[in-house]
Amino acid sequence: MKILSNIPLISVCIALSTLGQANTIDGDATRGQAASAVCTACHQADGSGMFMPGGESWPRLAGLDAAYIYKQLKDFNDGTRENASMAPFAAMLNDQQMRDVSVYYSEMPATPGKGGESADLEMLEWGKTLAIHGDWTRYIPSCQSCHGPDNLGAGQHFPAIAGQHSGYIEAQLTAWQENTRHNDPQHLMLAIAERLSPYDIQAVSAWLSLQPSQ
Template sequence: MSARDLFTFRNRHFRAAVGVTAAILIVTVIGGFIVLPFAQPWVQFANAWDAICSAAGLPQRTAIVAAPEQTGRLSEVVLTSSTLSRSSQEAIGRGATLAQRCAICHGPTGISRADSPNLAGQYSAVIYKELHDFRSGARTNAVMSPFAVNLTDQEIADLSNYYAYLPRLPAYHPTPQLPKPNIVIYGAPMRGIAPCGSCHGSLDNKIGSPWLEGQSEAYMKAQLQAFASGERRNDISQQMRNIARAMTPQEIEQAAAYYASQPADVVKAVD
C-alpha cells in the first residue's frame, strides 16, 4: 500500500482512526464547555451558549449566581499600584493614635495573640480595602463591622499607613527540610487553582492580596472555609471563592499550617 492510499478514507484503518479522534474531540468539547460549567452549583446559565462562553473565559450577561450568592453587598474598592503608595509621618502618627483602639485584638504592635490577623507590616492597600469593606457591609464581622462603620476615609488611610509602617513578623518555617505544600508552590492547574504563593507572597504578590506569612492558622482556615461556603464574599470577581471551593480540606489545612508556621519564641521576640 502506497503512502497516498494510506491516508485516504478508502483505508478502513484511517477511517477508524479519524472517527475515534473526532469522537474524543466531540466528547471533550461537550464535557469541558457544557457539562462541567452546568455542574457548578453556584452559577445558573440561561442556555448552553452562556455555559460555553463561561468555559471559554468570555463574559456572559445572562449567567446569574445562585441564591446564596445573591444576598449582601459586593466590594466596591478599586485598588491600583499607586493606592496609598506614599505615606507621610503625620499620617502614620494619626494612625498610631487610632490603632490604640485596635490593640485588644490585633496587639499593641500589630501582632495578635487572639487568632486575629497580624497587621504589622501588612500591605497598606490590603488593610485599606478590608476596612472599606467592613464599613460598607461587603464584609461582616461582629467586632469589626461596628468599629469600621464610623471610620472616615482619612482614618482608614491613616490606619492602613500605620500598620504597613510597622515591622513585619519575619517569615520562618521551623522545618525547612520539608517540601512546601504543592498547593502553595504549584497550585492545582487541573482544578483551576493558582499557587497561593503567586498572590500571597513566597513567589509574588498581587495588589490587594494579603501577606500570609505568620498569620494565625485558625484564622486562615476559617477564612478559606468562609470563602468556600460563600459566607465571605468581598473578593472581587469571586477569585478566592472559586479557589476555596476547589480546594480539598487537606489542602486548606496544609496551606494554613504552612503560612502559620511561626514558632512561639519568634512571636514573643517581636511582640
C-alpha cells in the same frame, strides 16, 4: 469546562497584579497610631494579631499593604465584608482615620505567623505544594501565582499570606466556601477556595503560617 474557566481567572490575576503596583494612599502614620488605640486589644501594639487554637484568630496587620488594609476597612463599613467582632471597630473610623491606620499598620515590620507548629511533615509538604505549585489535576493554581513570590503579597490587590496565623487563613478559606466572605475582586478567591478540601485548607494554612513574613 473547568479548564476554560481558568483562563479568564489567570488573565484577571495578571491584569490586577500589574495594575496594583503604585498604591500610595493619603494617610498619616502618626495620626494612625492615635486612632489605633481601640485596635490594640485584638491586633496588639505591634500589629501581630493573635493565633487562638480552636477560636477566632485575629489577623496580623503589621506590614500588610496600606491600600489593601484600607479596602478591608471600607468593606467592613459598607457591609461588603461581614464579621461581628470587627465591624463595630471599623465603624468607629471616618474615612481619613481609615487611611491613617492603614498607613500606620503597613509601615510596621511584619511579625511571624503562628499555628502551624503542630502539623505533621506530610501535611506541611502538601501545603507547600499547593502554595508553590498548586494542583493542576484539580485546576488549583498556586497561591503565589497571585499572592506574589514567597506569598509575600503583590501590590494592593493580593495581600501577603506567608507568616499570617494559620487559624485566620483557615477561617477565611472556609468563609469563602460558605459564602460568608465575598468581597474579593472578580471572586478570584471564591474560585480557589471552592476547589479546596478540608485537608488542603489545613495543610496550606499550616505551611503558610510557618513561612517568613518578610
